[in-house]
Amino acid sequence: MDIIFVIVITAITLLVCYIIGRSIEKKHYRSIEEREKRYQHILVFNERTPSPNLTGQPFYLVTGSVVMSSDYFKQYISMLKAFFGGRLSSYEKMMDMGRREAILRMKEDAYRKGATIIFNVRLETAMLNQAQKNQNQIVSSELFAYGTAWIMK
Amino acid sequence: MRNMLLSNTEFLPGYSIVKHLGLVQGSTVRAKHAGRDLMAGLKNMVGGELKGYTELLNESRQEATQRMMQQASAVGANAIINVRFSTSNITAGASEILAYGTAVVIENR
Numbered sequence: 162m163d164i165i166f167v168i169v170i171t172a173i174t175l176l177v178c179y180i181i182g183r184s185i186e187k188k189h190y191r192s193i194e195e196r197e198k199r200y201q202h203i204l205v206f207n208e209r210t211p212s213p214n215l216t217g218q219p220f221y222l223v224t225g226s227v228v229m230s231s232d233y234f235k236q237y238i239s240m241l242k243a244f245f246g247g248r249l250s251s252y253e254k255m256m257d258m259g260r261r262e263a264i265l266r267m268k269e270d271a272y273r274k275g276a277t278i279i280f281n282v283r284l285e286t287a288m289l290n291q292a293q294k295n296q297n298q299i300v301s302s303e304l305f306a307y308g309t310a311w312i313m314k
Numbered sequence: 315m316r317n318m319l320l321s322n323t324e325f326l327p328g329y330s331i332v333k334h335l336g337l338v339q340g341s342t343v344r345a346k347h348a349g350r351d352l353m354a355g356l357k358n359m360v361g362g363e364l365k366g367y368t369e370l371l372n373e374s375r376q377e378a379t380q381r382m383m384q385q386a387s388a389v390g391a392n393a394i395i396n397v398r399f400s401t402s403n404i405t406a407g408a409s410e411i412l413a414y415g416t417a418v419v420i421e422n423r
Contacts, residue, residue, distance in 0.1 A: 178359045185362040209323060216328030217422070222320035222397055224375065228368045230354070232361030255361070262363070281323045287401035289367070289409060301354075301364060303371055303401055303409075309321040 179234040186254070193261050200268040204278045205308070211280040215311045221274050223310045225266025228289065229259040230301035252300070259304035260284060267306040276310035283307055318383045319393040319420070326395065329420040335389045339414035340381025344374040345407050371411065375399065378413040391417035 211220075231239075235251040242249055263284070271279055285305045346354075346367065354364050378399075386394050397415035404410050 182360040182362070185360060189362065210325050211323055211327055213327045218328070220319070220321055220326065222322060222379075224399075226368060226371060226375070228364045228371065230358050230361055230364050233359055235361065259363075283322065283398075285399060285401065287403070287409070289403055301358070301367070303367070305399065305401065307322060307397075307399060309323050 175234055175237070178232055182232045182234060186258070189258055189262075193258065193265065196265050196269075197261070200265065200272060202277060203268045203271055205264065205268065205282050206278075206280050207282045207308075209281050211309070211311060215278070215313065218311045218314060220309050220311045221271070221276060222307065223267050223270040223274070223276070223279060224305070224307040225263045225268070225270055226303060226305040227259050227262045227266065228301060228303045229255050229262075231255055236300075255300075256286070256302070256304070259302065260306070263304040263306040267308060271310035274310060274312070276312045278313050279308040279310045281308050318386060318391070320379070320383075320397055320415070321393070321395050322397045322415075324396050326393075326420065328423055329393075330423045331395075331418045331420055333419040335386070335391050335417040335419065337414060338382050338385040338389070338391070338394060338417045339412060340378040340383070340385060341410060341412040342374050342377045342381070343404055343408055343410045344370060346370055371401070371409065374409070374411040375413070378411045382413045382415065386415075386417040389417055391419055393418050393420045 231252065238251060239249050267279065287303045289301050289303055353366055357364055382394065394415040394417050397413060400412045402410050
């Protein structure tokens with residue numbers, strides 16, 4: 162009787178976390194897509210050499226970063242997946258969202274300074290794992306984008 | 315020091331590099347406080363962005379950049395080129411942010 166109770170409680174918790182997590186994800190994706198359209202005019206290159214016709218224009222280092230974390234549901238699914246092998250598409254989504262968000266924040270930083278072109282954009286990922294007591298690793302990672310922005314006159 | 319120019323490129327159009335003054339760096343190790351930890355623990359159940367951590371790392375990065383600029387102005391530079399950043403997990407709950415670049419003296423061509 163007790164075991165059934167524990168299983169049901171766990172299943173309900175996982176389900177609630179899953180539903181809330183997916184709705185947060187959808188909202189975030191919508192916000193990302195809307196802002197990507199808005200900042201489409203800010204050009205982003207990862208070439209090292211900025212174009213020579215930017216001579217004399219002011220430049221600024223611009224950065225954008227975000228810390229994304231996975232949730233319990235993703236963790237359970239990935240534990241099963243890791244047993245059989247294959248793509249962990251839920252983590253792929255988390256990293257993709259984080260990267261796009263970091264690049265958007267870098268563009269927003271440039272926009273606030275009046276710049277419209279960013280060169281030498283680099284992307285860095287840092288793992289900030291937090292080990293829990295029962296050894297279930299909660300994956301959280303920092304996505305960081307930085308580059309040099311020029312105001313094009 | 316307030317007008318120190320930062321760039322993560324090697325080449326600045328319209329400026330020429332008069333002097334290279336070597337590698338400068340700034341780093342900081344920050345730990346989160348228990349309040350943020352609790353919120354992050356709850357957020358970990360549903361996933362998504364951890365805003366407390368994002369702010370923490372942003373502040374650390376600004377501090378590291380400030381220290382790098384201080385080092386550069388101490389050697390007499392007016393710009394830092396080829397700036398790179400690095401983040402590493404030191405221990406559970408503390409991360410080190412490192413900013414490094416080449417201090418140079420530049421002038422308008």
